[in-house]
Amino acid sequence: MHARDAIFLEDFCPKVRIREWRQSLHDYTDQSCIYCGSKSESIDHIQPRSRGGLSTTTNCIPACLSCNIQKNDMDVFHWYRRQKSYDPRRAMAIRAWVSGNLTLALQLIRWVKNDMTKDQTKRVAR
Numbered sequence: 001m002h003a004r005d006a007i008f009l010e011d012f013c014p015k016v017r018i019r020e021w022r023q024s025l026h027d028y029t030d031q032s033c034i035y036c037g038s039k040s041e042s043i044d045h046i047q048p049r050s051r052g053g054l055s056t057t058t059n060c061i062p063a064c065l066s067c068n069i070q071k072n073d074m075d076v077f078h079w080y081r082r083q084k085s086y087d088p089r090r091a092m093a094i095r096a097w098v099s100g101n102l103t104l105a106l107q108l109i110r111w112v113k114n115d116m117t118k119d120q121t122k123r124v125a126r
């Protein structure tokens, strides 16, 4: 098979490509929800599809089902500010992600995650 045929095949199987792309987003955040840190089980459209939001990496964020369902069509920052899981670093991470700075987004998510792990260790130690 020639390389050109492979590209051709991919065009005929967009579903496979979409699945791979979704998976790559989950891999990026270590399968964790950007809002609360639970296991990410879905892809949330920052700007909802109902309002013309596109399925692009900067508009799609890994989220757990619970956050995804709760957020629904609300403005992400307006909604997230009122969540128990609210953390300014996560809010910054969302802004960074939306503006295409995935590296910064990832750093912020890891920062929060490390603190969460530390808290758990402390609790166990007591």
Ligand SMILES: [Zn+2]
Pocket (backbone or CB within 6 Å): 033, 034, 035, 036, 037, 038, 063, 064, 065, 066, 067, 068
């Ligand atoms: Zn969540």
